[in-house]
Structures are given as C-alpha cells and as structure tokens.
Amino acid sequence: MATRGGLGQEARRSIALLAAPFSYAILLLAMPLGAVVLFSFWTQDFLDIDTTFTLANYEEALSQPIYRMLLGRSLWIAGAVTLVTVVLAFPIAYFVSFYVAPSRKSLWLFLITIPFWTSYLIRVFLWKVILGFNGVLNTSLQGLGFIDEPLTFILYNANAVVITLAHAFAPFAILPIFVALERIDRSLLEASQDLGENKVTTFLRVTLPLAMPGVVAATLIVFIPTIGDYVTPRLVGGPDGLMIANMIQTQFLRLNNAPLGATLAILAMLSVTVIALLFIWLNRKWLRTR
Amino acid sequence: MNELIRLRGIHKFYGDFHALKGINLTIRKGEFFSLLGPSGCGKTTLLRTIAGFEDPTEGTLSIDGRDMRRVPANERPTNMVFQSYAIFPHLSVAENVGFGLRKDPRSKDEKTRAVGRALEMVGLAGYGTRRATALSGGQRQRVALARALILEPKVLLLDEPLSALDKKMREQMQVELIRLQRHVGITFILVTHDQEEALVMSDRIAVMFEGEIGQLADPETLYRRPVSKKVASFIGMMNFLDGRVTAEGPSIAVEVAGLGRCEVPAEQAPGGISAGAITVGIRPETLAILYEGETTDRRVVDGVVDEVVYYGDMTYYDVRVDGVEKPLTISMKNLIGRPVLDVGAATRVVWDARSLVLLAG
Incomplete structure (x- = not known):
C-alpha cells in the first residue's frame, strides 16, 4: 500500500510522538549549547556585549598561561581521580561478582549505593571534616601516636580533590565493571584452567580482557563529569586544587566576562570530547574481536 | 587390560545431597566410554571429578597410574569439551585453538602450524582468522574439539557436546566424533542423556541413576540384556x-x-x-x-x-x-x-x- 499525498499515517504519528522530546532537546540542550558557542565568538565591551564575530577570546584563552595551566590541571586531576576510582572499584566489583552468593548480590549493590542517600555537597563537607587540620583523620592518627604534627597535604590541595571525587564516583565505576564481570560465562574460566592456566593467568588472559568494556565505560563515566566539577575543588581544593570549571564560573559571575567563560567552556568540552573519542575507539578495538 | 582411569569408592556430597554414591569404575586406554543417565544422576559430577573441577568427598581417582588427589584441573592430563563449548569470545578461532599452547616449548611458527593442523582435523581449515563468535553451533563445537585435542590429552572429556545441535547436525557430529576418536586414539569419555547417542558412539556405557552405576556394558549387551527394569526402560x-x-x-x-x-x-x-x-x-x-x-x-x-x-x-x-x-x-x-x-x-x-x-x- 503506497502512501498518497505526502506523509503516511505512521510517519505522522512518529512525528507527533517525537515532537515533545525533540523540542525538549532543542530547548534544553541545543539552545544553551548554541548560545555558549555564539558567546564564545563575541567579546565583552565593559557592560555590553560586542556581537562582532571574533576569535579574540580563543587567542586569549590559548595564549594566557593561567588558562592552559588550569585546563592541564583539570585533565590531570580528572585522570588521577579516574585512575584511583577504577583501580579501587575493580576489586570491589570482582568480589561482589565472583565471591558473593547470587542471592546476596543485590543487597551488596544496594549497600554500595548508600553514599548516594546524602547530598553530594554534604559528602564533600564531610571529607573536609575528615581530612581537616583538626579533622577526624589527623586527630585519630595523633591520638594513636602515629604522627606528631597534623598532616597538611591531605586538605586544600589536589590530593583532597582526588580523594573526595574518587569517593563520590566509586559506585559509578563499580557498577559497569560489575555488569561486565557478571556477563562473563563462568565456564570460560574453567575452560582456561582446563587448558593449563592457573587462577592468575586465567584472570589475565580471560577475565580481564572480557571485563575491559566495563572498565572503559567506568573510565568515561568517571572522567567526563570530574573534569567539569567545580564544587569539590572550591570546597576542598584550596588555591592549588582549583580547576578549569572554577575559572569558567569566575569569568561568568565575578569578572562579568561571559564570552571568555564561554570560550573556556568550549575548550574544556573539546578536550573531553577528544579523550572520550579516544576511549570509545579503544573500546571498539577491544570489542572488535568479539 | 590397559587401564587408564581408575575410580574407587568415589562419593560426593553437596551439603546433604549425595550426588555420587560410591562409584567404582575402570576406563581403558583408547576406548570411547559413555556416562549415560537422566539429568541429575551424577554423570556430569563424575566427569567434572575426573577433570578436576570437583573434589570427591571420599574415594580415590588415578589417571595413568598417578593419584589425582590435590592435582588441580590445569595440571591434569585431561581436556574437556564443555556443554556450552566455552569458546573465548575475545579471541579469534586460531587464538582459541592455540590457547593452551602458551607454555608449549615449540617455536611460534610450529605452534601456528599445529593450530592449522588441528583446525584441518576438525574440518575448519582456513577459519583461523575468523571471530569465534561468528561461528555456528556446529563450528564452535569443532573449535572446542580442536582446542582440546591440540594438547594431546590422555583423556578427552565431553560434557553433552551434541545437545545444543539440531538433529541432522548431531547425527553428523556423532559420526565425525567416532572417526576422530579412532584417528587420534585418545580415550574419550562422553556424558550424555541421549541413549541413542550413547549406543551409536560408545565402546562401553555406564548407565547411572541417582549417583550409582546401574549397569556397565557394551552397547549390545546393554540393549539386549539390561540388568534391571530401570536400565531396560531408559535404553530404548x-x-x-x-x-x-x-x-x-x-x-x-x-x-x-x-x-x-x-x-x-x-x-x-x-x-x-x-x-x-x-x-x-x-x-x-x-x-x-x-x-x-x-x-x-x-x-x-x-x-x-x-x-x-x-x-x-x-x-x-x-x-x-x-x-x-x-x-x-x-x-x-x-x-x-x-x-x-x-x-x-x-x-x-x-x-x-x-x-x-x-x-x-
């Protein structure tokens, strides 16, 4: 049955169904993003916005060392957070998948998500209490006689940012790795042993390669939001722990230079895109052979 | 008689469940031996005990005169074809077949040739570079066979290897397995619930019920002179x-x-x-x-x-x-x-x- 006079009934219904989410996406995603892109090519002229198209912001953002330093630090911190999170998440996911009785797995996953019951902000403040000069950690260690002077390298610097974010994103890393491990057919591990490999070599030759998609997913899930985080660096980062997002916020709100802020946001976004694409490509490479 | 595997008084408990009730069995060199029985009779448990994936609660197992107590699966002269085939999805066909050759002292070229020969033996010559997941059920079966046989084990254990194949394919694989067994001369132990399969392929069959051997005989004797009503009604x-x-x-x-x-x-x-x-x-x-x-x-x-x-x-x-x-x-x-x-x-x-x-x- 050919459709007569333009769109068939099905096509019209599809459009009607798509209209709402599509306009939602336009309004809430494409328009703000478009606005940011547009702003990045304008300039701030004291109180007004000069709407002449120019690359001046990009020149400034790329030539001033402060911006490059902040972007570099953001990438470095996000990388460190990702590494710490994924490396610590893997054994937890492995334990739950391989050593917890099947009937208890849901309970374990539920317990892992408990930190989410409190607000992110409160968790950051709690780390301040734990890591502070007179905080829980320092008082305990001093009380136990392990240290004489309070440790100062754990708060108001990059270390504190890494610790806090790694904790905040742990469940996001555990879950995809857990799912990937759950999907591994256990008879593959027996087959590997049957073919002469011991537990360690079986892990390296079978378990780990098959868990890689989960590891890559965990890496992306942790890395992408961390690079744009500005709450944690502001609260626990001190002057050395500030990241690019803090500068973007400063440009927009304090320095009233929305165009430069927009430019920095675009540059940060581009860096994330490049790294994300790299990981997706890596993942494809892993997945290609299956 | 050339005995290869000797099981004496093998008991296996899972909690209160008595899965194997004192199995005594001698399997000869070069024979095609089948463990036949309904599901839950303990035949797979017995096979996994021989492979080293289950420890018997009681009793002794020796392969080629060597006591297998505390010998892990990876050090036993046995290889297994799993029911699910257990083909590694992240590796190619050739990498799957060559998986067990890592510690083999031969050179890389020789190993590659060995993999080629193994693939040829199971009728998959030229499939080496394919992705293992792109294969059909029958082809996976052959990869699993090649992967196990390339290590030249003393015993090849087959855990319901044909149950996932359709009828035509199953009959074809039965004939190929018999031919392969005669060709390589390795002892095959097959676990199956299909009495016809057991009759067609085996030199000797042990019929198992509820953790015990009901009868151990060659196919003809088993069919013509079953010792109990249970065996008689299970076979044919x-x-x-x-x-x-x-x-x-x-x-x-x-x-x-x-x-x-x-x-x-x-x-x-x-x-x-x-x-x-x-x-x-x-x-x-x-x-x-x-x-x-x-x-x-x-x-x-x-x-x-x-x-x-x-x-x-x-x-x-x-x-x-x-x-x-x-x-x-x-x-x-x-x-x-x-x-x-x-x-x-x-x-x-x-x-x-x-x-x-x-x-x-």
Missing part, C-alpha cells in the same frame, strides 16, 4: 509383562501373562532372578505382526490393534492381547506388501522366547 523402548518363574536351570521355565508358558535361556536373566513373580521385558522389534497368508513356526498370540503410529520407514502398533495389562508395542518395517493396519483390526502377534528378558521385581 520395552514392553513389560508380568511373569512367574516356575523352574530354574540352564533354561528357565516362565509363565508369562497373556503369552503362556515358555523356556527362556538363562543368559536372558542377566540381573539374576529368583523363583516367583518377575517382570518380563520384550523389545518392540522382536515382536512381529503376522499378516494374512504368512505362516511362522514361532509362537503366535491373538490381539487387536489399539493404536497406530506411522513413522514412514516404520509403523508402531499398540496391540491389545488378552491377559496383558498394557497393549504391546510392536515396531514393523513398512515393507512392500505390508499394508498399514487400522485401529481395531484383529491381528496375530509373533513372539520368540529367546528375545525375552527376565528382570527381577
């Missing part, structure tokens, strides 16, 4: 009639319900019987329908056709005979001149005392 089809032993000796005098008195050779009571009530077994193909105009010097009993099942090459008749509780199932080849009878037709059934099996109880 069998009619069971009530009987009574009236005299024992070199031939046993039996009164069979519906058929009358007869003399049965003593070897037809392989499980041993005693005077009194017994069960008499008759295979459907040892009975025959006597058509109009045919004569026989064997014994004949009158009956009425109760059910007809037409299979093309064969027809199965259920024939009601006075004095026999259940209709007798008779299988007849559909030869020319033998019309398929209708339900309700009066007929004569030919039987022979030599084909009866006398079973206790």
Whole structure:
C-alpha cells in the first residue's frame, strides 16, 4: 500500500510522538549549547556585549598561561581521580561478582549505593571534616601516636580533590565493571584452567580482557563529569586544587566576562570530547574481536 | 587390560545431597566410554571429578597410574569439551585453538602450524582468522574439539557436546566424533542423556541413576540384556509383562501373562532372578505382526490393534492381547506388501522366547 499525498499515517504519528522530546532537546540542550558557542565568538565591551564575530577570546584563552595551566590541571586531576576510582572499584566489583552468593548480590549493590542517600555537597563537607587540620583523620592518627604534627597535604590541595571525587564516583565505576564481570560465562574460566592456566593467568588472559568494556565505560563515566566539577575543588581544593570549571564560573559571575567563560567552556568540552573519542575507539578495538 | 582411569569408592556430597554414591569404575586406554543417565544422576559430577573441577568427598581417582588427589584441573592430563563449548569470545578461532599452547616449548611458527593442523582435523581449515563468535553451533563445537585435542590429552572429556545441535547436525557430529576418536586414539569419555547417542558412539556405557552405576556394558549387551527394569526402560523402548518363574536351570521355565508358558535361556536373566513373580521385558522389534497368508513356526498370540503410529520407514502398533495389562508395542518395517493396519483390526502377534528378558521385581 503506497502512501498518497505526502506523509503516511505512521510517519505522522512518529512525528507527533517525537515532537515533545525533540523540542525538549532543542530547548534544553541545543539552545544553551548554541548560545555558549555564539558567546564564545563575541567579546565583552565593559557592560555590553560586542556581537562582532571574533576569535579574540580563543587567542586569549590559548595564549594566557593561567588558562592552559588550569585546563592541564583539570585533565590531570580528572585522570588521577579516574585512575584511583577504577583501580579501587575493580576489586570491589570482582568480589561482589565472583565471591558473593547470587542471592546476596543485590543487597551488596544496594549497600554500595548508600553514599548516594546524602547530598553530594554534604559528602564533600564531610571529607573536609575528615581530612581537616583538626579533622577526624589527623586527630585519630595523633591520638594513636602515629604522627606528631597534623598532616597538611591531605586538605586544600589536589590530593583532597582526588580523594573526595574518587569517593563520590566509586559506585559509578563499580557498577559497569560489575555488569561486565557478571556477563562473563563462568565456564570460560574453567575452560582456561582446563587448558593449563592457573587462577592468575586465567584472570589475565580471560577475565580481564572480557571485563575491559566495563572498565572503559567506568573510565568515561568517571572522567567526563570530574573534569567539569567545580564544587569539590572550591570546597576542598584550596588555591592549588582549583580547576578549569572554577575559572569558567569566575569569568561568568565575578569578572562579568561571559564570552571568555564561554570560550573556556568550549575548550574544556573539546578536550573531553577528544579523550572520550579516544576511549570509545579503544573500546571498539577491544570489542572488535568479539 | 590397559587401564587408564581408575575410580574407587568415589562419593560426593553437596551439603546433604549425595550426588555420587560410591562409584567404582575402570576406563581403558583408547576406548570411547559413555556416562549415560537422566539429568541429575551424577554423570556430569563424575566427569567434572575426573577433570578436576570437583573434589570427591571420599574415594580415590588415578589417571595413568598417578593419584589425582590435590592435582588441580590445569595440571591434569585431561581436556574437556564443555556443554556450552566455552569458546573465548575475545579471541579469534586460531587464538582459541592455540590457547593452551602458551607454555608449549615449540617455536611460534610450529605452534601456528599445529593450530592449522588441528583446525584441518576438525574440518575448519582456513577459519583461523575468523571471530569465534561468528561461528555456528556446529563450528564452535569443532573449535572446542580442536582446542582440546591440540594438547594431546590422555583423556578427552565431553560434557553433552551434541545437545545444543539440531538433529541432522548431531547425527553428523556423532559420526565425525567416532572417526576422530579412532584417528587420534585418545580415550574419550562422553556424558550424555541421549541413549541413542550413547549406543551409536560408545565402546562401553555406564548407565547411572541417582549417583550409582546401574549397569556397565557394551552397547549390545546393554540393549539386549539390561540388568534391571530401570536400565531396560531408559535404553530404548520395552514392553513389560508380568511373569512367574516356575523352574530354574540352564533354561528357565516362565509363565508369562497373556503369552503362556515358555523356556527362556538363562543368559536372558542377566540381573539374576529368583523363583516367583518377575517382570518380563520384550523389545518392540522382536515382536512381529503376522499378516494374512504368512505362516511362522514361532509362537503366535491373538490381539487387536489399539493404536497406530506411522513413522514412514516404520509403523508402531499398540496391540491389545488378552491377559496383558498394557497393549504391546510392536515396531514393523513398512515393507512392500505390508499394508498399514487400522485401529481395531484383529491381528496375530509373533513372539520368540529367546528375545525375552527376565528382570527381577
């Protein structure tokens, strides 16, 4: 049955169904993003916005060392957070998948998500209490006689940012790795042993390669939001722990230079895109052979 | 006898569940041995015990004279073809087949050639670079075989390897497995719940029920002279009639319900019987329908056709005979001149005392 006079009934219904989410996406995603892109090519002229198209912001953002330093630090911190999170998440996911009785797995996953019951902000403040000069950690260690002077390298610097974010994103890393491990057919591990490999070599030759998609997913899930985080660096980062997002916020709100802020946001976004694409490509490479 | 595997008093408990109840078994070098039984009879547990994936709670296992206690699976001279095939999805066909060669001292080139030969042996020459997941069920099966055989194990363990294949493919693989086993000369131990598969492929079969071996024999003996009603009804089809032993000796005098008195050779009571009530077994193909105009010097009993099942090459008749509780199932080849009878037709059934099996109880 050919459709007569333009769109068939099905096509019209599809459009009607798509209209709402599509306009939602336009309004809430494409328009703000478009606005940011547009702003990045304008300039701030004291109180007004000069709407002449120019690359001046990009020149400034790329030539001033402060911006490059902040972007570099953001990438470095996000990388460190990702590494710490994924490396610590893997054994937890492995334990739950391989050593917890099947009937208890849901309970374990539920317990892992408990930190989410409190607000992110409160968790950051709690780390301040734990890591502070007179905080829980320092008082305990001093009380136990392990240290004489309070440790100062754990708060108001990059270390504190890494610790806090790694904790905040742990469940996001555990879950995809857990799912990937759950999907591994256990008879593959027996087959590997049957073919002469011991537990360690079986892990390296079978378990780990098959868990890689989960590891890559965990890496992306942790890395992408961390690079744009500005709450944690502001609260626990001190002057050395500030990241690019803090500068973007400063440009927009304090320095009233929305165009430069927009430019920095675009540059940060581009860096994330490049790294994300790299990981997706890596993942494809892993997945290609299956 | 060239014994290869010796199991003595193997018990296995899972909590309160007694999965293996004192298995004694000797498996010879180069034989095709089958463990046959219904699901849950312990056949897979026994196979996994030999492979080293299960530790027996009690008892000893030795392979080629070496005690296997505390020898892990990766150090045993056994290789297994898993029910799910367990093909590594992240590796190519050749990488799968060569998986176990990591510690092999041969050079890389020699290993590559060995993988090529193994693939050729299972009929997958030229498939080496393919992704393992792009293969069909039958091809995966062959990869699993090549992967195990390339290590030249003393024993190849096959855990229901054909159960996931369709009927045609299964029959083809049965023949190929037999040929392969003869070619490589390795001892094969097959676990299956399919009695036909076991009969076709094995040199010897151990029939297992509830953690015990019901009978251990070659296929023909198992089929013709089952030792118990359980084994008889698990292997093929069998009619069971009530009987009574009236005299024992070199031939046993039996009164069979519906058929009358007869003399049965003593070897037809392989499980041993005693005077009194017994069960008499008759295979459907040892009975025959006597058509109009045919004569026989064997014994004949009158009956009425109760059910007809037409299979093309064969027809199965259920024939009601006075004095026999259940209709007798008779299988007849559909030869020319033998019309398929209708339900309700009066007929004569030919039987022979030599084909009866006398079973206790």
